[in-house]
């Protein structure tokens with residue numbers, strides 16, 4: 671709610687509920703704002719850990735970027751506050767939790783479910799890129815599911831405004847496009863690559879370039895060593911879309927608005 675932005679929040683404004691998950695920097699709790707009874711998710715970060723990892727500037731950038739983003743498939747960050755030891759992020763609550771747990775449970779998704787998710791993520795990324803924001807860390811762990819089963823991109827801790835073009839190593843290797851692995855200049859097309867990786871993982875249950883050793887994953891990424899296993903059976907339309915996104919030359923990747931017109935999306939995704 672807009673009131674959230676201006677107000678100076680403190681912990682006493684909230685009733686704290688069950689833990690929702692734990693990340694590297696701290697835990698997330700279900701919480702309810704006492705006056706409005708508004709249910710939110712409260713991410714608690716320890717200042718000591720943020721300091722020792724020198725990521726305070728990243729957190730400030732995330733809060734700044736997120737305060738301007740309003741999209742049904744982007745998890746809202748309503749505001750933040752801090753006390754002596756901790757920083758608290760006031761987040762929209764995604765009632766159906768973490769997508770990666772759902773993917774682990776059912777191994778891989780149907781083409782209809784995968785296409786519906788990819789289409790909604792494409793719309794969210796078109797919105798972000800329109801505001802010169804690239805997410806840079808699209809992967810199952812950063813995707814949550816709202817009460818109506820809709821996908822929400824969360825954790826803009828690695829996002830940047832494309833003007834700044836900071837090159838920092840981020841996220842797991844699996845999702846990094848060649849230009850980030852080779853840490854050359856990168857632009858919004860990095861999110862198209864990651865969306866292609868995600869589409870593959872939704873349909874096969876594993877990212878395409880996974881290997882035991884990091885060096886092998888690195889080699890498979892930069893060589894775009896893309897193989898489609900015989901099982902599970904996946905339509906040629908889906909493979910065609912993935913092949914148009916996982917292209918080494920970032921300028922030759924299928925633009926997101928063209929993705930929404932691709933046969934596989936048009937035929938398989940539920941209308942939004």
Ligand SMILES: Cn1ncc2ncnc(NCCc3cnc(NC(=O)Nc4cccc(C(F)(F)F)c4)s3)c21
Pocket residue numbers: 690691693695698711713715720725726727728729730732745759761762763764765766767768814824825826827828
């Ligand atoms: C699990 N779960 N289940 C339901 C549910 N509903 C809402 N949220 C959940 N989980 C929290 C999801 C997040 C959203 N935004 C985040 N942002 C972040 O964690 N930012 C962040 C942290 C540490 C360091 C940095 C820095 F400095 F490096 F940038 C940045 S985490 C939920």
